[in-house]
Amino acid sequence: MSKTLFERLGGRNGISKIVDDTVSEHMTNPNVNARFLPFLERPEHLAIIKQHTVDFFVTGSGGPNVYKGKDMVTAHTGMNISPAEYMHVMDDIVTALDKNAINEDTKKDVLAILWSLKGMIIAK
Template sequence: MTVTEENAPASHYDRIGGASSVKAAVELFYDKVLADPVSAAYFADVDMASQRRHLAMMLTVVLGGPNEYTGRGLAEAHQPLNIPVAHYVKVGEYLTVTLAELGVPADILADVQTVLGQVQGQVVSAGNRSGA
């Protein structure tokens, strides 16, 4: 049997409800991030409307949706910020909690957490990688 578009497994993106669900997750996620004074400080001079669009596009890709992301790479965008591991982990927790609150299934949460682990070195500054 060959896999056709009709019987292909749904992507995580499709399983959670597509673009509207990703947008809801991004909104709730940034509500959490911006309520935390430590995390919010990283966004003090950031155009949050643009930031929300970028994260929605990136999260869409992570979840197997259409790749329309055209922004900077993770390292280019984050290395100048000197983000320590503890801050990265906290923001990752905000994302995981947000997705769980929205009813995202455990297998998708696990895959998102795997990706967070894979990209940590691109986000955390080299001088801050050894611990919290």
């Protein structure tokens, strides 16, 4: 029997590390950091966003159903995220996956999920 995506990402701890690394990448990426740097002044809000992101990926990758946050459209409405920004965010996620030694097949599975969410996030 093959492992779930949740297991291949290292379970909740692995996903948490990937989310932390992704946010660090966003903070230094000049193409998207204007959206993320303000959260440095609101660390409690950033912690909530990270927690929701971890819970979303835990649930979406076959782990326990823990996500209780907003749906993607509601969460991103009013942000007016451009297609280019979305691609930069995806690049940052790939960098975080690489930092965490996630194999190519698992990266492809994560990217497929992210690609499927694109229409719910861009220009909302």
